[in-house]
Each structure stands twice: as C-alpha cells, then as structure tokens.
Amino acid sequence: MTRFVMVIDTRTCIGCGDCVVACKTENKVPDGLNRDWIVEATRGTYPDLKTEFRSERCNHCSNATCVTLCPTGASHHWNDSNIVLVEPEKCTGCKACIAACPYDARLVMHPDGYVDKCTFCHHRVARGLDPACVSSCPTGCMHFGSLDDPHSEVNHLLKTRDYKVLKPETGNDPNVYYLI
Amino acid sequence: MSEELLVTARDNALIDPSLHIWTWEVAMYLFMGGLTAGIMFFAALMTVRDKEHIAPFAATRLALLAPIALSIGMTTLFLDLEHKLFVYRFYTSFQITSPMSWGAWILIVVYPISVLQILSTFRSGYPFFASFVDKLKPARLLMDWCERNRVTIAYAVIPFAVALGIYTGILLSAFGARPFWNSGVLGLLFLVSGLSTAAALVVLIARQKTEKELFTGLDFVLILSEIALIALVIISLASGSGQHIDALQIIMGGPYTFQFWVMFFCIGLVIPMLLEILEMAGISKSLAMLAPVLVLVGGYALRQVVLDAGQESTWTHYETQYSPELLQRLPGKD
Numbered sequence: 001m002t003r004f005v006m007v008i009d010t011r012t013c014i015g016c017g018d019c020v021v022a023c024k025t026e027n028k029v030p031d032g033l034n035r036d037w038i039v040e041a042t043r044g045t046y047p048d049l050k051t052e053f054r055s056e057r058c059n060h061c062s063n064a065t066c067v068t069l070c071p072t073g074a075s076h077h078w079n080d081s082n083i084v085l086v087e088p089e090k091c092t093g094c095k096a097c098i099a100a101c102p103y104d105a106r107l108v109m110h111p112d113g114y115v116d117k118c119t120f121c122h123h124r125v126a127r128g129l130d131p132a133c134v135s136s137c138p139t140g141c142m143h144f145g146s147l148d149d150p151h152s153e154v155n156h157l158l159k160t161r162d163y164k165v166l167k168p169e170t171g172n173d174p175n176v177y178y179l180i
Numbered sequence: 181m182s183e184e185l186l187v188t189a190r191d192n193a194l195i196d197p198s199l200h201i202w203t204w205e206v207a208m209y210l211f212m213g214g215l216t217a218g219i220m221f222f223a224a225l226m227t228v229r230d231k232e233h234i235a236p237f238a239a240t241r242l243a244l245l246a247p248i249a250l251s252i253g254m255t256t257l258f259l260d261l262e263h264k265l266f267v268y269r270f271y272t273s274f275q276i277t278s279p280m281s282w283g284a285w286i287l288i289v290v291y292p293i294s295v296l297q298i299l300s301t302f303r304s305g306y307p308f309f310a311s312f313v314d315k316l317k318p319a320r321l322l323m324d325w326c327e328r329n330r331v332t333i334a335y336a337v338i339p340f341a342v343a344l345g346i347y348t349g350i351l352l353s354a355f356g357a358r359p360f361w362n363s364g365v366l367g368l369l370f371l372v373s374g375l376s377t378a379a380a381l382v383v384l385i386a387r388q389k390t391e392k393e394l395f396t397g398l399d400f401v402l403i404l405s406e407i408a409l410i411a412l413v414i415i416s417l418a419s420g421s422g423q424h425i426d427a428l429q430i431i432m433g434g435p436y437t438f439q440f441w442v443m444f445f446c447i448g449l450v451i452p453m454l455l456e457i458l459e460m461a462g463i464s465k466s467l468a469m470l471a472p473v474l475v476l477v478g479g480y481a482l483r484q485v486v487l488d489a490g491q492e493s494t495w496t497h498y499e500t501q502y503s504p505e506l507l508q509r510l511p512g513k514d
Contacts, residue, residue: 015187017187017188020188020189032191032192032193033192033193034188034189034190034191034192037186037188037189037190038186038187038188039184039185039186039187039498040184040185040187041182041183041184041185042182042183042184042185043182043183053187065355065356065357068277068278069277069278069279069280069354069355070275070278071270071275071278071280071281071283071284072269072270072272072273072275072281073273073275074269088263089266089269090266090269090272090273091263091266091269092261092262092263092264092266092267092269092270093261093262093263093264093266094260094261094262094280095194095201095202095260095262096278096280096355098194098195098199098201099199099201099202099355099357099358099490099491100355100356100357101357102356102357102494102495102496103495103496104195104196104199104494104496106195107192107193107194107195108192108193108194108195108201108262110193112263113261113262113263113264114262114263114266115262115263167495167496169421170356170357170495171356
C-alpha cells in the first residue's frame with residue numbers, strides 16, 4: 001500500500017484558514033459544508049498559555065474503520081494507497097461511515113445525499129501535485145508526500161522533528177502528522 | 181485550562197455540534213427488526229415444542245406478523261437513507277467486515293423463510309384466507325409441502341431469527357468510534373429485548389388463558405435476563421478506557437440519564453416486570469393489558485436511547501463549536 005501522508009508544522013501554522021478556503025475553492029464544496037477546519041488548542045494557566053493551531057481533515061487512515069464498515073464498498077482505498085475516497089454511485093447515504101469515523105471528518109453532500117470528505121485532492125496527487133490546501137499555505141507549514149520514498153520531504157521531517165498524530169489509540173493508523 | 185476551539189467555520193449538517201445522523205427512523209427499524217426476530221423465534225419454538233394446544237395463536241397465527249413488522253422497519257430504514265436512489269447498492273456487493281452488509285443480506289433471506297413459516301401453519305391459523313390460496317395450484321402445492329415439513333421449517337427459522345435479532349446490536353457495537361455502543365454484550369441485549377417484545381405482543385393479542393400465562397412467564401424471565409445484560413453493558417463500559425467511562429456518563433448524570441433510567445429502565449422493564457409478578461401471583465388482573473404495552477414501549481425506548489447516547493459519545497471533543505448565530509452579531513447585521 002502506497003502511503004501518502006500530510007505533515008503539518010504546528011509551530012509555523014498561524015491558523016489563517018487559507019487551507020480551508022483553498023479546499024472549498026478547489027473542490028467546489030457547497031455552502032455550509034467543510035472538508036477541513038482549523039482547531040486552536042490552548043493549554044496552561046493564564047498568563048502561561050500555550051497555543052497550537054492545527055489544520056484538520058480526514059486522516060486517510062491505513063486501517064480506516066469507515067472503509068471496514070461501509071456496507072456497499074462505496075468507501076474505499078484509492079489505487080492501493082491509504083487515500084480514502086467515497087464513490088457516490090455506490091453510496092446509499094446510510095451514514096455508517098460517518099458513525100465509524102472517530103475524527104468526525106465526513107459529511108453528507110447536499111443536496112445530493114451521498115457522503116463526502118477530504119480526498120487528499122487525489123486528482124492533483126495523480127498529476128504529481130500537492131493537495132490544494134498544502135500548495136496554498138502562506139507559511140509553508142503543510143507538507144505532502146509519500147512515506148515510502150526514503151528521500152521525500154515528509155520522511156525527512158518525520159525523522160528529524162518531534163511529531164504526533166491525533167488519537168492514535170483508535171487503532172485507525174492515521175496519516176496526518178503534526179510537528180510539535 | 182485545556183481548550184480546543186474550532187476557529188474556522190464548521191457546521192456540517194448532521195455532524196456538528198454533535199453527531200445526529202440517525203433518528204427515529206433507525207430506532208424504529210432496530211425495534212421492528214428485534215420484534216420480527218422474536219415473532220419468528222416464538223412461532224417456530226411453539227411448533228418445535230408441539231405447544232399448539234397451549235399456545236394456538238403463537239403456533240399458528242403469530243408468524244404472519246413477521247413480514248408486516250419487518251416491512252414497517254425496512255420502510256423507516258429506507259426513509260433514513262440520504263441517497264435513496266442507490267439503495268440497490270446494498271445488493272450489488274457483500275462486505276464481509278460490515279455488519280450492515282450482513283444485515284442487508286440477512287433481511288433478504290429472512291423474507292422467503294418467513295413466507296415458508298407462514299404457509300406451514302396457514303390452513304390452521306387462517307382457514308378463510310388459506311381457502312383463497314388453495315385455489316391456485318402452485319400455491320396449494322407449496323402450502324402442502326410447507327405443512328408436511330412444518331417442524332423442519334421451524335428448526336430452520338430459529339438460527340435466522342436469532343441472527344436477525346442479534347445483528348441489530350452487533351451493527352451498533354462494531355462502531356469503535358462511538359464508545360457507548362462499543363460493548364460486545366449489546367447484540368445479546370437487543371436479541372433478548374426483541375424476544376421480550378414479541379412475547380409481550382403474544383400476551384396482548386392471544387385469547388387463550390394458557391397462552392397468556394405461558395408468555396407472561398416467558399416475558400418475565402426475558403426481562404430478568406435483560407436487566408442482567410444491562411448490568412453487564414454498564415460494567416463493561418465502566419471498566420473500559422477513558423472514552424468508555426466518559427460514554428457511560430451520558431446515562432449516569434449526563435443528557436440521556438432520564439431517558440435511560442426512567443423511560444426505558446423503569447417504565448419499560450421494572451414496572452411491567454412487577455405487574456407480571458402480580459399477575460402470575462393472581463393478585464391483580466385489572467392491569468393485565470398494561471404490562472405488555474409497557475414492554476413494547478420499553479423495547480422502542482431502548483433502541484432510541486442507545487442510538488442517541490451512542491451518537492453523543494465521541495473521541496473528538498472541541499470545547500467550543502462554531503455557531504451560525506454568531507454571524508448575526510456582526511456589525512451591519514440587524
């Protein structure tokens with residue numbers, strides 16, 4: 001399985017929201033729906049507060065429970081990679097995948113009714129481009145690449161920096177990494 | 181302080197601020213699925229154990245209610261689908277890891293089996309309608325065959341009825357992302373609840389005294405088992421990880437405490453159980469019809485509260501959520 005990962009540097013992210021706008025523009029996500037979002041996590045006691053910005057989206061889990069529990073095979077891994085996609089023509093809108101996602105990263109497309117989510121912009125990845133959110137980030141805090149390539153930037157970052165993933169205890173094996 | 185704020189708009193319908201993807205339609209389906217399982221199970225059991233003289237309604241007429249209940253459930257389930265035109269996709273593949281896929285195929289197998297079960301006792305249960313069926317030769321031959329193989333069909337029905345009853349619980353318990361559902365006992369709890377509601381239905385409809393007594397006794401045992409299973413669900417959540425302990429709080433002081441303990445546990449289990457004790461002891465007969473009605477209400481309440489509490493339980497905790505109402509406070513907005 002080809003493993004595409006996103007590596008986001010929380011030390012340079014300023015929470016501007018450009019990634020969110022880029023996604024909506026690139027993927028024509030309808031009003032009121034979001035495939036990605038930004039979380040501002042604050043810890044400590046005033047005045048000793050520490051803030052972390054995280055651009056969040058589907059984690060394109062290697063062990064994706066949304067794929068496991070989909071009754072029709074609509075949720076699937078793209079091209080033997082970890083990129084999780086939904087095929088609208090196979091989706092009944094039963095919403096099992098939404099309940100199965102511990103990151104609440106899925107949404108119901110309106111007005112159509114099929115389930116939609118971040119695709120890691122696989123249409124761009126297929127052409128060797130970065131996802132729209134990554135390529136539009138003004139601080140350059142977002143990185144995308146294959147973990148299988150030992151010389152990739154993402155591999156280098158994960159080897160040289162401290163990082164975390166969200167809720168690894170779910171067992172879903174998420175693929176969005178946050179440098180800390 | 182530890183606070184996680186969503187700083188960009190995220191107000192995805194059905195997902196934010198907390199999951200509410202499944203409402204009464206799914207609860208009704210889970211209830212009807214369990215009831216169907218119970219109906220088929222008891223109708224088969226009475227045939228296998230040769231109890232027709234004690235329980236004529238359950239042995240010969242009850243089975244007809246199975247496809248009716250199941251069809252009501254499947255209709256409400258269909259109403260829940262967001263992409264309705266593609267409902268046929270359930271039957272263009274079989275996903276071995278998805279309990280919902282198993283369920284879709286179990287339902288397809290249950291219908292014809294249910295028809296065979298109905299035909300096997302149709303002449304004794306519904307002689308008037310059976311006389312019409314008899315006018316059609318292939319139907320008459322099929323009915324003859326079913327009658328001859330009445331006991332074999334009943335034996336075949338039992339595993340499918342159990343599978344149907346238990347799958348509705350496994351369906352929910354397979355969602356690791358919703359800790360409240362994530363207990364292996366849930367399948368068994370839903371099965372026993374389904375059997376209990378079917379027993380209550382027999383008590384409600386049957387006319388013969390021996391039959392009412394038999395099913396009141398059966399229902400009493402089933403309610404006791406249900407209480408024991410609820411204790412196991414609570415123990416398994418309470419002794420689980422942080423997410424499970426948090427999930428348990430939803431019914432232990434949290435938003436669904438009243439629904440769980442009053443609507444389901446007291447009204448749907450304890451009160452009908454006490455009424456059944458009084459009835460079996462011959463003390464009170466005046467409230468005889470109330471117990472089965474409460475059991476049926478409790479059966480639905482169990483599905484609804486488990487469905488709601490499960491969607492409330494989550495791995496993702498944002499302290500503050502985006503609220504569209506905030507936009508109204510912007511300057512220039514009246």
